[in-house]
Amino acid sequence: MASGAYPVQLLHRPGAAEGQWRNLGAAYAAVTFLRPQGQSLVLYAAGPDGQPQQPRRIVFVYPILPGDAFERLDGATLSWAEPECGDEFALCFLDDAACGAVCGAIAPVVRTPAVDGIADILAGLRVAREEGAPAPGGADIAARLAQLSIGRP
CATH class of the missing domain: 2.30.29.30 (Pleckstrin-homology domain (PH domain)/Phosphotyrosine-binding domain (PTB))
Incomplete structure (x- = not known):
């Protein structure tokens, strides 16, 4: 074989x-x-x-x-x-x-390691932003995600 x-x-x-x-x-x-x-x-x-x-x-x-x-x-x-x-x-x-x-x-x-668990990560960022707490992984990533423009002209 x-x-x-x-x-x-x-x-x-x-x-x-x-x-x-x-x-x-x-x-x-x-x-x-x-x-x-x-x-x-x-x-x-x-x-x-x-x-x-x-x-x-x-x-x-x-x-x-x-x-x-x-x-x-x-x-x-x-x-x-x-x-x-x-x-x-x-x-x-x-x-x-x-x-x-x-x-x-x-x-x-x-499996796509870069995407695995992304929903959980984004949900954590959303909760952290709404509560005013620091985002998991640091505020830097939260600031960068907040600046993304999805679907805007």
Whole structure:
């Protein structure tokens, strides 16, 4: 097995939720940085012996963007839907550990650390301003946020 690539079965269901799942075949899944796509879920072709082809031949690429919704259906199945067309995909891993490794590699990409918890931070700033108390993180950030003009001509 290639380092960081795990054997999977790729399943696909067309955008109509009523469609049937189709098995598109065996591959090896890895989360890899590709240019220009960025961090991507990449499937590599499996050879006739069931091992990854050498050199690796890419058969499927899904660029991972912040906010993408991947769902771990059970211990060994990962699914997601294509936002534009509604097509659904699923990867069926051989074991829970392989699925967990890929989920662990995807998690930091789909979270947006710069935005995580921003609602709580802004709510704290609003309360601090209304009560006249110093804003969390110092008044400097509160002053800069107060100067922002959103939606003004």
